[in-house]
Amino acid sequence: MENKRKYVIPGDVVTTGPYRPEQNVILDGNKIISTTIGISEIYDDSVKVIPLTGKYIPKINDLVIGKVVSHTSLSWELDINSCYVGFLPAQDVFGRDFSAHADELSSKLKSGDLVAARIANFDRTRDPLVTIADRDLGKIDSGDLIKISPSKVPRLIGKKGTMIQTIEMATNAAITIGQNGWVVVSCESPEGLLKAKKAIQMVDEKAHVANLTDQVKEMLESKGES
Amino acid sequence: MGGRDTEIVLLDENGIRCDGRKVDEPRRIMIKAGGLKNADGSAYIEFGDNKILVGVFGPRDVHPKHMSNTDTGILRVRYHMEPFSVTERKNPAPSRREIEISKVIKEALEPAIMLDKFPRTAVDVYIEVLQADGGTRCAALSAASVALADAGIPMRDMVAACAAGKAADTIILDVNNEEDQAGQADMPIGYMPSTDKITLLQLDGVLTPEEFKKCVETGIKGCKIVYELQKKALTDKYFGNGEK
Numbered sequence: 001m002e003n004k005r006k007y008v009i010p011g012d013v014v015t016t017g018p019y020r021p022e023q024n025v026i027l028d029g030n031k032i033i034s035t036t037i038g039i040s041e042i043y044d045d046s047v048k049v050i051p052l053t054g055k056y057i058p059k060i061n062d063l064v065i066g067k068v069v070s071h072t073s074l075s076w077e078l079d080i081n082s083c084y085v086g087f088l089p090a091q092d093v094f095g096r097d098f099s100a101h102a103d104e105l106s107s108k109l110k111s112g113d114l115v116a117a118r119i120a121n122f123d124r125t126r127d128p129l130v131t132i133a134d135r136d137l138g139k140i141d142s143g144d145l146i147k148i149s150p151s152k153v154p155r156l157i158g159k160k161g162t163m164i165q166t167i168e169m170a171t172n173a174a175i176t177i178g179q180n181g182w183v184v185v186s187c188e189s190p191e192g193l194l195k196a197k198k199a200i201q202m203v204d205e206k207a208h209v210a211n212l213t214d215q216v217k218e219m220l221e222s223k224g225e226s
Numbered sequence: 227m228g229g230r231d232t233e234i235v236l237l238d239e240n241g242i243r244c245d246g247r248k249v250d251e252p253r254r255i256m257i258k259a260g261g262l263k264n265a266d267g268s269a270y271i272e273f274g275d276n277k278i279l280v281g282v283f284g285p286r287d288v289h290p291k292h293m294s295n296t297d298t299g300i301l302r303v304r305y306h307m308e309p310f311s312v313t314e315r316k317n318p319a320p321s322r323r324e325i326e327i328s329k330v331i332k333e334a335l336e337p338a339i340m341l342d343k344f345p346r347t348a349v350d351v352y353i354e355v356l357q358a359d360g361g362t363r364c365a366a367l368s369a370a371s372v373a374l375a376d377a378g379i380p381m382r383d384m385v386a387a388c389a390a391g392k393a394a395d396t397i398i399l400d401v402n403n404e405e406d407q408a409g410q411a412d413m414p415i416g417y418m419p420s421t422d423k424i425t426l427l428q429l430d431g432v433l434t435p436e437e438f439k440k441c442v443e444t445g446i447k448g449c450k451i452v453y454e455l456q457k458k459a460l461t462d463k464y465f466g467n468g469e470k
Contacts, residue, residue, distance in 0.1 A: 007465045009384065009460045010375050010380075011384045026382065037375055037460055055266070057343075084347075
């Protein structure tokens with residue numbers, strides 16, 4: 001069984017045989033071909049490639065960090081670091097008795113504001129509809145925005161959240177990760193903030209390296225002593 | 227075509243070409259993925275004395291809006307030669323030739339790119355020829371393919387390109403500027419190596435059916451050499467440290 005992970009580029013044959021093609025692979029005859037640069041993973045019945053590059057493609061239920069670009073009288077438009085703009089209807093913020101005459105959208109969210117939002121709906125015919133009507137969602141008042149490659153977000157979270165827990169515990173920072181590659185870090189102490197930012201950037205740069213959690217841990221601890 | 231410069235010996239009695247290559251030997255090729263920070267993907271290629279830089283943006287919003295397609299994304303390619311890329315200053319305005327090359331490169335890349343995944347968006351490819359020495363369309367196509375992969379745009383396969391041709395009654399690989407001017411035929415080929423499909427085939431000159439066949443075979447051999455280098459360029463950038 002060639003269950004091992006493999007580095008692939010577009011056009012590479014990942015494997016042949018009766019597998020279900022999942023993310024970033026296509027089936028051509030009985031060959032499974034990678035469509036992107038990444039690391040291939042073969043499971044019992046399926047094959048996928050974890051991408052190392054590429055833009056964010058919205059998925060329903062993803063948590064994203066968006067930046068307000070503009071608004072109409074009925075909705076805001078959010079830059080969600082994707083090829084599509086996020087569409088946030090005003091009713092979502094003002095509630096059901098929203099009136100386009102009485103309520104001024106810029107009183108709640110202005111251009112440039114950062115918002116934690118969830119993708120409520122998205123298909124190929126329309127721009128993604130986002131919502132902030134949920135716990136932990138809404139306007140972000142404080143923190144630093146870090147932009148990383150969206151394809152490296154899973155690495156930053158780590159297996160069962162180990163990586164992000166490591167960083168949060170070592171620095172006491174609160175980190176909100178958007179699936180679109182935008183991360184907001186807030187921390188009481190300036191040193192913790194700097195360290196957390198450095199750790200996140202380190203993950204972004206070294207995403208393909210094994211034992212990265214240990215390396216990050218080492219970096220966080222070594223800095224703490226000096 | 228037609229032997230403008232008759233002084234030059236294109237192929238000597240030992241089978242060595244005017245720049246010292248054998249008949250089936252390509253020029254020195256160097257490809258580098260990445261390099262431009264502001265573009266989503268980029269690549270730089272040196273193909274003999276050709277020097278070409280490619281930047282890719284996208285998928286992104288289409289402007290002007292009326293160009294967008296609700297069923298699929300669109301691909302836009304601009305091939306441009308710098309004024310200093312040739313010996314006599316080239317007018318930077320797009321020429322007839324540049325418009326043609328933009329079109330053929332676009333059509334050579336389209337079969338490889340899965341644009342249907344991004345409806346209402348555009349992928350823009352900007353190709354800047356910094357120095358030209360014959361065979362820029364092949365070099366540009368090879369580099370564009372690396373830049374698209376670097377941008378993370380889903381592709382069915384890479385596209386490698388190399389020219390073959392005929393000079394001094396012999397089929398040669400990778401036609402250079404002199405051989406293009408004084409030779410008998412020039413055939414640029416774009417090729418998808420893993421799926422074994424040709425995406426670009428042009429021919430300037432006259433070949434017999436046998437020569438044509440041999441020319442295509444020779445060209446594909448060249449494409450495979452280019453493909454190995456494309457692969458290396460991407461592997462070096464993304465898996466460079468050699469660690470897993």
